[in-house]
Amino acid sequence: MLGNGMQFTLMGLRGDIEGFSAPELGIITSGYFAGFLVGARYTPVLISRVGHVRVFGALGGLMSAGLIAFPLLADPWAWTALRVMLGFCMSGIYVTAESWLNAQSTNETRGKILAAYMICQTVGIIGAQWLLTLGDAATSVLFIGASILVSVSFAPILLSASPAPATTVSRPMSLKDLFSSSPLGAVGIFFLGAIYATQSGMGAVFGGQTGMTANAISLFVAALFAGALVFQYPIGWLSDRIDRRKVICGSAAIGGGFCMIGFFAGDNEFALLAAAFIAGGMTTPLYALLLAYTNDYLTSDEMPGASGGLVFVFGAGAILGPLLTGWAMEVTGPFAFWLSLGATFAVIAVYALYRMTQRAQMPVEETDSYISVVPGATPVAAEAASAWAADNVEADVADDRATA
Numbered sequence: 001m002l003g004n005g006m007q008f009t010l011m012g013l014r015g016d017i018e019g020f021s022a023p024e025l026g027i028i029t030s031g032y033f034a035g036f037l038v039g040a041r042y043t044p045v046l047i048s049r050v051g052h053v054r055v056f057g058a059l060g061g062l063m064s065a066g067l068i069a070f071p072l073l074a075d076p077w078a079w080t081a082l083r084v085m086l087g088f089c090m091s092g093i094y095v096t097a098e099s100w101l102n103a104q105s106t107n108e109t110r111g112k113i114l115a116a117y118m119i120c121q122t123v124g125i126i127g128a129q130w131l132l133t134l135g136d137a138a139t140s141v142l143f144i145g146a147s148i149l150v151s152v153s154f155a156p157i158l159l160s161a162s163p164a165p166a167t168t169v170s171r172p173m174s175l176k177d178l179f180s181s182s183p184l185g186a187v188g189i190f191f192l193g194a195i196y197a198t199q200s201g202m203g204a205v206f207g208g209q210t211g212m213t214a215n216a217i218s219l220f221v222a223a224l225f226a227g228a229l230v231f232q233y234p235i236g237w238l239s240d241r242i243d244r245r246k247v248i249c250g251s252a253a254i255g256g257g258f259c260m261i262g263f264f265a266g267d268n269e270f271a272l273l274a275a276a277f278i279a280g281g282m283t284t285p286l287y288a289l290l291l292a293y294t295n296d297y298l299t300s301d302e303m304p305g306a307s308g309g310l311v312f313v314f315g316a317g318a319i320l321g322p323l324l325t326g327w328a329m330e331v332t333g334p335f336a337f338w339l340s341l342g343a344t345f346a347v348i349a350v351y352a353l354y355r356m357t358q359r360a361q362m363p364v365e366e367t368d369s370y371i372s373v374v375p376g377a378t379p380v381a382a383e384a385a386s387a388w389a390a391d392n393v394e395a396d397v398a399d400d401r402a403t404a
Contacts, residue, residue, distance in 0.1 A: 001124025003149035004090055006131055006142060007067055008032075009221050011079070012204025013137035013214060014070065022205060022334070024076040026326020029201030030319045031080040033193075035087025037315035040378045043092035053158060056096045060154040063089040067147040071140040091378060098380040100157075110388045114381065118374045122228050122284070129222035133215050173305035175313070178294075181306065184355040185294030188248065189310050191344050192286055193317025195255075196375040198325045198344075199224045199280055202337055205326075209334035216269065223273045227281020232372045235285040243361045244293045248286065249352035252345045255282035259342030263335050279341060286348070287314075287375040288385075295386050296362055307382035314375065 015025045046055045066082045066089070073079065098117070105113045128146075135141040179186045203224050207217035239247045255278070262275030291310060295303050321344070328336035373385045 001121050002128045002131060003063075003067065003146040003153065004086075005125035005128025006146040006149070007070075007086065008125075008200050009129060009132055009204045009218060010070070010137060010142055010146070011083070011201065012206075012208055013132070013217060014143075015079075015205065016208030017138050018074050020076055020079075021326075022202075022209065022329035023323075023326040025205045026202065026322040026324075026329075028076060028079045028083050029197060029322035029326075031083035032087035032090075032201070033197050033315055033318035033322075035084035035089075036091040036376070037087075037312065037319070039088035039091025040095060040311060040315075043095040046092070047096070052096060052099075055092060057154065057158055059089040059092045059096075060150065063093070064147045064151045067143055067150065068140075071143050094376075094378045095380050097157075098378055098384065102380060102384045105384075107388070110384060114385055114388065115372050117381075118372050118377075119229070121374055122225055125225045126222045126229075129218040132218045137214060173302070173309035175309065178306060178309040178313070181302070182294040182297050183358075184245065184248070184352055185290050185310065186313055187351055188290045188348050189287070189294075190313045190317040191348050192283065192290065192375065193314040193319075194321025194324070195341055195344050196283055196287070196314075197318035197321045198337070198341055199283060201322050202325050202329070203276070205329070206334050206337040209329065210267070220273060220276055223276035224280030225284075227277040227279075228284035228374070231281040232285050232288070235282075236288065236372060239289055239292065243356070244289060244296070245352050245356050245361075248289050248293065249349045249356075251282045251286050251289065252349035252352065255279045255286075256342045256345030256349060258282075259338045259345060263338035263342065275338070279345070282345070284372075284374050288373045291373055291382060291385065303383070303386040307386050308379040311377070311379045311382055318376075 011028055012025065015028065020028070043055065043059075063086055066086050069082055070079060073082070101113055101117055102110070131145065132142060135145065173181075175186070200221075203221045204217050207220050212220065235247060235251060258275045258278040262272055262279065265271035265275060291307070294306055294310060298306050321340075325337060325340040328340050332339075373382060377385075
């Protein structure tokens with residue numbers, strides 16, 4: 001995640017140096033999520049054909065090579081192709097790692113293991129922003145550093161004596177069935193995909209176009225992810241105790257409100273960092289909220305397919321978000337970054353309010369447990385989290401009956 005987190009911000013830093021426009025950088029950003037979506041679907045097929053370790057090693061080698069290739073190919077279309085490849089590789093790496101963690105965990109430990117895994121992902125991305133301050137984006141040093149980190153990270157897995165787990169991903173639920181089961185879950189996760197991809201891919205572009213220094217851009221992007229570490233637990237705690245739609249609406253409204261603060265902040269760095277911290281801090285909990293809310297209306301047998309469907313819908317939104325934001329930044333200026341985010345948060349908040357008038361509240365004691373799943377998780381992690389939540393509820397019900 002240190003290596004992967006570096007390349008996200010490097011695209012904006014080096015792209016600005018190369019003179020790429022905001023729409024071009026939006027296309028490059030979307031390329032990653034397009035590759036990620038394909039990788040989540042087809043990596044299990046590759047693993048079934050040639051084996052777990054071979055796929056893991058091949059994807060790691062391709063990703064390491066791709067990172068080094070960026071400074072050699074200063075062309076937007078070449079970068080887009082490389083980003084598609086990196087997205088595919090990273091998705092496959094996630095599938096492999098998540099399958100391994102899931103296979104090594106039990107019902108008692110799965111929740112803690114998944115939570116620790118998600119924390120490692122977020123901390124890795126934040127730490128990567130600090131590493132970017134150690135070099136110059138105009139040279140190849142940072143790209144080489146990211147490549148080295150990625151290469152080194154595979155050694156513990158490739159040299160491990162642990163047996164490789166079986167990797168299976170359930171067939172995604174159809175979009176029609178997913179929307180019928182949970183309209184708010186399907187619509188919300190689509191727009192959240194646009195928010196997450198815009199924050200992670202276009203944040204550095206915004207910083208470059210507004211004249212921030214490289215160090216300030218790194219701090220700004222780190223703030224977008226740091227908020228998740230602070231708000232994940234309190235929002236999750238609250239969602240297990242009141243109507244989740246209220247928490248979804250409130251979180252989206254807060255995110256949208258701070259985006260407006262960012263829009264009017266101008267060159268006030270403190271206000272920009274505060275807006276990034278709070279708006280970014282609402283994004284990750286919203287993903288887990290929408291996943292948990294969708295699971296509340298599904299049976300245990302339906303959850304795996306729904307998780308795959310939600311990942312697909314999230315990916316579709318992630319592809320579209322940077323494209324629209326890049327175009328808006330080109331037409332109206334860099335602060336359209338905040339307008340795009342704020343408008344998308346507002347759509348989620350308003351739709352959650354609307355859904356509260358269309359469906360009665362589910363009793364809190366019948367809802368599944370909340371678990372911190374970060375945006376960009378593959379169906380493997382989403383399915384594991386859903387299974388853990390369902391098992392947790394069943395265990396609580398059994399305990400209540402025993403007590404009675």
